[in-house]
Amino acid sequence: MPSFASPKKIGVFFTHANTGRLDGLDLEKVMTFALELPEVTVVEDLGPIRRPDPHKLAEWIKDLGLTDVVIAGDTPGYHKPVFTRAMALAGGEADAVRLASFGEAGAATDQVESTAKAAVACAVHDVPFGLAVTPVRVPVHPDTLVIGAGVAGIETALRIADAGHHVHLVERAATIGGHMAMFDKTFPTLDCAACILTPKMVAVGQHENIDILNCSEVQAVGGSPGEYKVRVLRRARRVDPEACVACHACRDVCPTRVPSEFDEGIVERKAIYMAFPQAIPNAYVIDGDNCLWVKSEGEKCGACVKKCPKDAIHLDEEPRSVELTVGNIVVATGFDTFDATLIERYGYGRLPNVLTALEFERLTNASGPTGGRIVTRTVRRKRKTKQEEWIFDTDAPAPRSVAIIHCVGSRDQNHNAYCSRVCCMYSLKFAHLVKEKLPDAECYQFYIDMRAFGKGYEEFFERIKDEGVFVVRGRTAQIQRGDDGMVIRGEDIVHDRIREFPVDMVLLAVGLEPAKGTRHLAKVLDIQPGCDGWFTELNYNTDPTATNRGGIHVAGVCQGPKDIPDTVAQASAVAARVLGSIISGSIRVDRDTVSPAEAAAQASAIASANAQEASWPSEPTPT
């Protein structure tokens, strides 16, 4: 607690944890700065120490007569307990150990030094970093840009638009809805994803305050916080969504078939297509990469144009750019799933009945190729080319046994070291769907740790076990072609044995990865992607949606894997920030430019003001 009664002697100790956050930082300069701060008597660089000895530290503190200790570095908290103990051993005030974290502010590379200095100044004065950095406020443009129209983007857009403010919703695909639109059911309540999402999609489509820019990508961002100038590239749709009535006439005459992205390639679509019947905008679109007319530069085909009763098709449409002016930008670009072909021993791509999670979502979906029947993939000869192809046929035999493998590409330092957070639960959901539709089929879960942490999740796990699903603790090593289907091999750790048995279908619980193009977008927006590629939030604990640039926010999975409830909550949270700035008419430009001297002065002022009335928590009284 700051006090004028006795003079303080503050020691500032620098530590390193090799997180990469200190790259390019000239520590000498920060140390010199620290030594000039009032009451600082010692500044030491402890180097990359692993485990300091508390007794040695205590002696040191005693010898130097330190009253306060500031630990500074990229993750100084790791050394707080030992310094606290050393302080107690030295007979000092245990509470007088403070942290100056350089990682906290998520500063851009060129800001590392000034942020570090400011953090040290704040800790020396015992003032939280967030308080000392006076936010600069600038007027804000009332329009908002939302990038990505999955459930997060939709939720944010609706919250803002419902409050009466204009939203530009940019989506790369032809329809809004994102991944959630592909799902069949959602865990743990098992209500259908479409039932939850489609009303929201309809509301977005009808909302007078939202304009959907589909088939679009953000190309460039200029301007400054409060008034960003955004250039959006609108790729050619080639079908006017206003005119199209989704009568399907064009689709019927289109000669080109390609795998449907929306159905994860397990069924085909035409070159003129609608991703799914509930697509918003509810209109057809032409896939320029596959359309015969486009590929032949107008030489061939064009059948759809003749068929269209509304003259909605314009095959020669060119891409164009639009300029938008917005006050806030919300990034909600979501994820892509891990490429399962990278793990060869699972045989994905080689073995026809090894499916990824999204493929299974489409297979089991009532609007999927088999009307929701779970069947194995069977071979068929193409009529024209006589080539063999593997398809899902409604009449194909159902699998007698299904194995679900968790953590595919996740929790694995050879691929993604992080946990994808949703796979355990969706795997349990798959098991339930298999058991519900095929009560006689055997279903196995191969897992490492069952992460059923949300509301009602653990209960769902118990229910799945009651339904007769075998849960095996152990990761599967490989799947090989067997005499009759496939053979799966994994260790059943709890029962201390290797399990090797035939299965008809294997579902790979693939993890989540930042959506393709995330790094590029980060560059365009000048915000930071973290070490795993997910966008870095300004403060992990208190600012989970803000970025290092004022007025640019992140929502949903693009900040890190999340399930739907957490995504929706976070998406709404962003809306609070956006609405708050619009209602108050100004926006914080904070932490973009931190002046260490100013921060130090500010911190010093707050500290002396607080010396009279202590207001932050010291030793709490347990409730």
Place this chain on the structure above:
Amino acid sequence: MAIRANPHLIDELEKYGAQDVVKCYHCGNCSATCPFSGDTFVFPRKSMRYLQLGLSSRLRGNLEPWLCYYCGECSEECPRGAEPGETMMSMRRWLTARYDFTGISGLFYRSPKAELLAITLVALLTGLGFTLFGMSQGSLAVYDGPGAFLPAEKVHVFDWIMAGVLVGLLGINCVRMWWFTVGSDKAVRVPPGQYLKQVLLVPWHFMTQRRYSQCDRKRPWAVHLVLMLSYLTMLVLIMFFLHRLQHGPAIDWTVHALGYAAALGLLGTTLFALRGRGLRNETHYKHSHETDWIFLILLFVVTLTGITQHILHRGGLETAANVIYIVHMMGVVPMLVLEVPFSKWSHMAYRPLGMYFSTLREKALLAEEQDSRTRPEPVAQTA
């Protein structure tokens, strides 16, 4: 009765080369990857577990490290980088130390300095001994025949004495291995008939490295087999045909052809292994314990001096041949005396025995299971 966890076992194993064991979070990937992991012996995860918890009694009776040939697949696929393959390797070193009743093995593994010192000491003693012995026998300028500096027949007597001592030492350790892994385990009763029935497994595995060949990767097996057969050939030639090898200057192709092949085999494989360990170009070469280097370098030196000595002799440079011969013996003696019973070389006995004992255990457990199956089924327990 619960077993007390011992956090310090990992520290001990680290001296034997274990690293990153603590990273293992028990996904079971390694056990399922390993083609040898089956119903009775599930490894390497379980062994890693014993190590993490510090269950040294379980680990001492564990045969599983001998069933692993370190193809390295488990380490490559490990999602946490916990190096199960290297852990099994270090457990083999630790077990070697446990089997060795003298304690010398443990000392060597824990302190490579001690091993180097011992090697130097033995080498110097050997050099001194053979020089004194040679001076008493003849002239340094004569390699073989009358007046030879080191007459082959007499040296051969020394060879046999050394072989006898080594076999005795190793034999005691093998018996200890049996006691730890089979004999003392009351849960497993191996009928004496089985011992006899399966005994051929030992030479079979020794000669063919059969099991190694079942790894998904074949090259390490091939290299190992060439090394092993070359060494064995050389051993047989030296122990039983020394006089025909040593007498010159004519070349006796019936033995020399074999000898040259074996020398080339040894030279090639040691060079290959040295290069691999240097470059860390394969998973099982990624981590090298000091004893691995010592062993390889010794073997290389011995091979090289053996060849040189032979060339010098056939080339008529008898004095030089004798000097190099002594240098050769200064490598051979420490290699055999220290490596065979106390260090890496001992695995030539423990591995086939490991196969043998594990088969015995497996059969005994199987018999027991069948026995219990004929008994009435106990009331099924609900999980």
Place this chain on the structure above:
Amino acid sequence: MSKESRIGVYICNCGTNIAKVVDAERVRDMVADLPGVACARTYKYMCSNPGQDMITQDIKENNLDRVVVAACSPRMHEPTFQKALEAAGLNPFLLEMANIREQCSWVHDDPGLATNKAADLTHAAVRRVARHQPLEKQEAPYTPVTLVLGGGIAGLTVAVELAEAGQRVHLVEREGRLGGNVGRVDLTAPYLDSARDILAEKIVQAETNPRIEVHLRATITDLQGFVGNFTATLSHTHEPDQEIPVGAVVVCTGYHEFDATRVERLGFGKYRDVITSFELEARLRKGRLETSDGRTPRYVSIVHCVGSRNPKYHAYCSRVCCMTALKYGHEIKSALPDAMVTDLYVDMLSFGKGGEDLYRRTSELKTMFLMFEKGDYPVVRKAEPDDDCGLLVEVQERLSGEAIDVPADLVVLMVGMQARGDSDQVARTVGISQDSHGWFIESHPKLAPVSTATEGVFIAGCCSSPKDIPDSVAQAQAAAAMVLGYIAQGKVQVDARYAQVDTDLCSGCRMCNELCPYTAITYDPDENRSSIQSAECKACGTCVAACPSGAITARHFTDEQILEQIEGVLAWSSSQP
């Protein structure tokens, strides 16, 4: 009804959700001939855009004046279809839904009986809708002042967030200090940031912002009114009660820790060196990580899932304990470099950002992890005199299959979260419901995770289920967004469903006056009549059922509508011919 109505009936297949059990076509054929039915259709997904378009198109083309949708629960999609009616220019109250999914196809197996039931429900809806009247929604002003219950991290975030947007907030805290449970924590997982700094920032912001009024040692005792126009009564310990008008209420009352004495085998309360995670936090913070007799512990054992993931105590996972335990692994190793840490867990739930990384790094510190079976808690006992530790923790270790004795000088119990003891009182006061564990129920976990059944009352943070700090903060900000949404509009729409008194029929008996829980009914002695303030009426209908002269009508739940519905459900299936 003089003129025959023109009713459109729409039966949804909901993919196969309904059609798998209920024969939608048969239901359609059965209701198609009922009096007043102008058209009847089935469709795969009625809630989809094409489905809704079909309804609006029909209304326009077939001149429909009433619509029945037989689909999912009206709690799910009534607003969706009401919007579809509005889009076609029809009053949204001329819609009735028949719940043939949640209450029919999902719970019955026999297609014949289920189809009959669906037909009955649809029939009833047709009969009822014929009696529907167009109703108009009313608007009311919105008071841009927000009441936040709970001064923990969630409540502080809501308050600061709203105040930064220029709005006034009353922050009510039961205790004498702000900060809540985060105030008892020293460092946060996974980055070991200072919890004190996090809180201090928020607390200073809350205390110094003139738009936030902090009420310490205060509770809410009453909440009257409706969204935008609530009156909350605050009761302070040392001051008289205070009534404040607020537009919305955000409940952030947090959690309470599990009482570890309930799990006897863990020895909490029996051995002084068995402590809870909060006690460990306190010792770490004081820099005195010692045993009860002042020794430096050589062995520290951490037990997960205490009170969590066990139906005997709480079946749910408390979500934060694993990460906290991993954090302790680091903290203990930092304070006591020579100590050996064991971590007894069930499943390691290190799922958040940075979580897996923390788990790996804690492993690298040679923390010994031991896995026990859910519900099979380890047993703590006193060590033998010749042991080098004070306690032994016996655990049936699943990854080795062995019974292991773990040495411990200090055993730390990761106590889970449970609903606060006073949460049912809070729930009753503000009109929200609780689940079987006592957590507050959100109106929909995915559609509206921070809204509740009462409009204008929101929940955020751990009071709805266990959460870590970032998730609580996100929820708090989400709640702030909901409030700002109202404020941006400046007004609220009042439900058109309320009770009305027909003054001609009212006898002035005043029976209803006493019944109304919202004091929405006033009696005029001059006229000897009662009347109802529509904005305050919440449409429960108790007064309607009680009125002896039948003078009160519940709009949209009139006697005749319900009687028609009763006859509708029974017309085809009553056992009597």
Place this chain on the structure above:
Amino acid sequence: MEFEPTIVGFLCNWCSYTGADLAGTARIKHRPNLRVIRVMCSGRVDPTFVLQAFSAGADGVMICGCHPGDCHYLEGNDKAFRRFQLLKRLVAAYGIEEQRLRLEWVSASEGERFARLVDTMTAELRELGPLVRPPDLAGAPNPCPEVPREVAHG
């Protein structure tokens, strides 16, 4: 064919109807004999509704509300409970067996309980057989004005 009784259920919107929906989302199977009529509160259930249901052919009537103390409208279920005491006597006076009329508390989280209630009531009514409708039931006037407090407690 076995007798399938028809039951009319009056479920309050906040607890019991939500509980019945929960039985659906959790797929807790139960007998299809109940026909649900949603009311905002169990306190809304006018005795006329019950008599009308019996008269129109119901074999049983089940009223479900929030548990005591949990009412969304504070004490509507309490009113329902008091009214029910009188209603029971009235129904008995018509010669209708008491098992045919039930008042139950089902919270929003009790999908399972709701399903079991439907099953047990259906089973009981199967035992009882179809309701023999008393001739004077049809067209009865509002038989049950609000009971004064003293009567209810007495």
